[in-house]
Amino acid sequence: MKKHVNTPNGKPLIPTIKWGQALCLGAFALVMSGCSMTPPKTFNFQADVPENFTVTGTANYKPAPGETCIxxxxxxxxxxxxxxxxxxPKTAHQVEFKVPLTDDDHGCSMVLRGLKLTMEGQWGPRELDMGQETASFSVSDEPSEQTPVVQVFKGQCQWYFRTMGPYRYIVKIPNCRALNANGDMEKRMIGGRLHRDQLADSTVRLVLSVAKEEEPYFNRYWIKTAAGWKPCKGNWGRDIEELCVSPPQFKNFKMPDGRDCTVYPNCTK
Structure with a gap:
């Protein structure tokens, strides 16, 4: 994990360091830097992720009440x-890291105000064949009614496909949203509110899944057949798929590996 502190001019206050390495080496360093021997309280963040997905996080801090950071x-x-x-990864499909609730390494006391996650899905063999979505958790100072050991949030990513460019290559865009108690995707983003008095030594868990079927990015630009989805040719004469007309006309396209296809995802008729 890398550590940064942002200042008003956008420059880091201190060089990037590796979490878990010794921040203070020897008695002289302890005196000069003011580092505390007591590690900050933390909570454990876990993410169960689908195949070809990764999750990274950014914890954001603010000055503690009454503190001015210079x-x-x-x-x-x-x-x-x-x-x-x-x-x-902790396992093939789980990532895990500890999030400090405070940050006292920069001459003032700072407290956690939120956690932002970046969920990255790889849909093709090339490095650029990927898409990103985000999730956000805010930290509330309001007292909580109970202190659960584990807080679980559920979300799902839906892959949308479309064509791009003069050769109409297939690309994919992820859309990740929260799941309700019935397992249905909602319109709201993944995430929620965490209570500060619940967090120390607790676990916050994200369970992320992927919808079984992909869907077209543009509504009414593709027609679903028994063999799969077929992109329409419309009245605009563009390179990419167009709004379907009646009777429908179709275009060929290319898969990411270069195959010429007529039906997605099966490629052939």
Whole structure:
């Protein structure tokens, strides 16, 4: 995990460091840096992710009540951040990292105000054959009614496909949303509110799934047949798929591996 603190001019307050490495080396460093021997309280974040998905996180901090954080330039700063990128999944489909509730390494006390996740899905063999979505968790100072050991949030990603460019290559776009108690996708983003008094030594868990079937990105630009989806040719004469007309006319397209196809995802008729 890399650590950053942002200042008003956008420059990091200190160099990037590796979480888990010794921040203070020896008694002299302890005195000079003011590092605390007591590690900050943390909560454990876990994400169960589908195949070809990864999750990274950015924890955002604000000055603690009554604190004013001053950069070496003399300017006050109000935002700090820690970036989490698990080096190795806990299992094949789970990532995990610990999120500190406070950050005291920069001359002032800062407290966690939120956690933003980036969910990245790889849909093709090339490095650029990927899409991203986000999830956000805010931290509330309101007292909670109970202190659960594990808080579970559920979400699902839907892949949408379309064609792009003069050769009409298939590309995919993810749309990730929260799931309700019935397992249905909602319109709201994945995430929610966390209570500060619940978080120490607890676990926040995200269970992410992928919809079984992909859908066209453009409504009424594709027609579903027994063999699969076929992109329409309309009245505009564009390179990509167009609004279907009656009777429908169809275009060929290319799969990411270069195959010429007429039906998606089966390719052939």
């Amino acid at each position: 950069a070496p330039s003399g300017e006050a700063f109000t935002t700090g951040s820690l970036f989490f990128k698990p080096e190795q």
